[in-house]
Amino acid sequence: MLAMNKFRLLGTIVIIIAASILITSCKDKRSTGWEYAPNMYEHIAYDPDQRNDNFKDGKTAQVPPAGTIPVGFTKFDYPNTKDGYELASVEVKTVIAQTQANYADGKLLFAHFCSPCHGLSGQGDGLVVQHGYPPPPSYSKGQSSRGGAMKDLTDGKIYHTITYGVNAMGSYASQLNPEERWKVIMYVHHLQTL
Numbered sequence: 001m002l003a004m005n006k007f008r009l010l011g012t013i014v015i016i017i018a019a020s021i022l023i024t025s026c027k028d029k030r031s032t033g034w035e036y037a038p039n040m041y042e043h044i045a046y047d048p049d050q051r052n053d054n055f056k057d058g059k060t061a062q063v064p065p066a067g068t069i070p071v072g073f074t075k076f077d078y079p080n081t082k083d084g085y086e087l088a089s090v091e092v093k094t095v096i097a098q099t100q101a102n103y104a105d106g107k108l109l110f111a112h113f114c115s116p117c118h119g120l121s122g123q124g125d126g127l128v129v130q131h132g133y134p135p136p137p138s139y140s141k142g143q144s145s146r147g148g149a150m151k152d153l154t155d156g157k158i159y160h161t162i163t164y165g166v167n168a169m170g171s172y173a174s175q176l177n178p179e180e181r182w183k184v185i186m187y188v189h190h191l192q193t194l
């Protein structure tokens, strides 16, 4: 009889504890309960779209001041025009060391990105040309559509071409970073001598 009462008491206590946990946990529907590392949810930094009294216009996302350049960004201030092309020809020179390693990288990048049209030896006979794409002129024997022989194309003219493209050739600015462009140019200079 006594044992039975003890069990009942224990049962009642367990039910009361369970019910109170249930009731208190349901009280605030928006509560996430215990949070691990709460500053991951409520961080100190401003959100881009958050109001911010530190700035005159009250916005967090500020437009960068004119002329600002992202860290690691290489400026190429020559417009995609004939004048920009000619000016780059005079002013823009390679910035990488003329080493065997850079040459080898350039050869590989050329094979991947340029040879489908220009051909592995730069004669304008790549695979897509064999299937009907307009052939580019040979680097060593052809004439540039912008005047002059292809073999005389300068660092700046080739860099301008890779950056913007020309006519049937698209821009390779998103595929090749500035350093890679200079490596490819090293290899194009070799093809100009063939």
Ligand code: HEC
Binding pocket: 110, 113, 114, 115, 116, 117, 118, 134, 135, 136, 137, 143, 144, 145, 146, 153, 157, 158, 161, 162, 166, 167, 168, 169, 170, 172, 184, 188
């Ligand atoms: C989709 C085909 C295609 C690919 C890929 C291609 N080119 Fe061209 N390229 C052309 C054509 C076509 C021309 C001739 C355009 C014209 O002058 O009308 C040309 C012209 C050029 C010229 C001469 C520009 C001038 O001033 O006359 C250079 C330099 C050049 N390409 C370099 C490259 C390099 C470097 C790559 C690889 C990063 C490349 N091309 C990839 C099609 C291509």
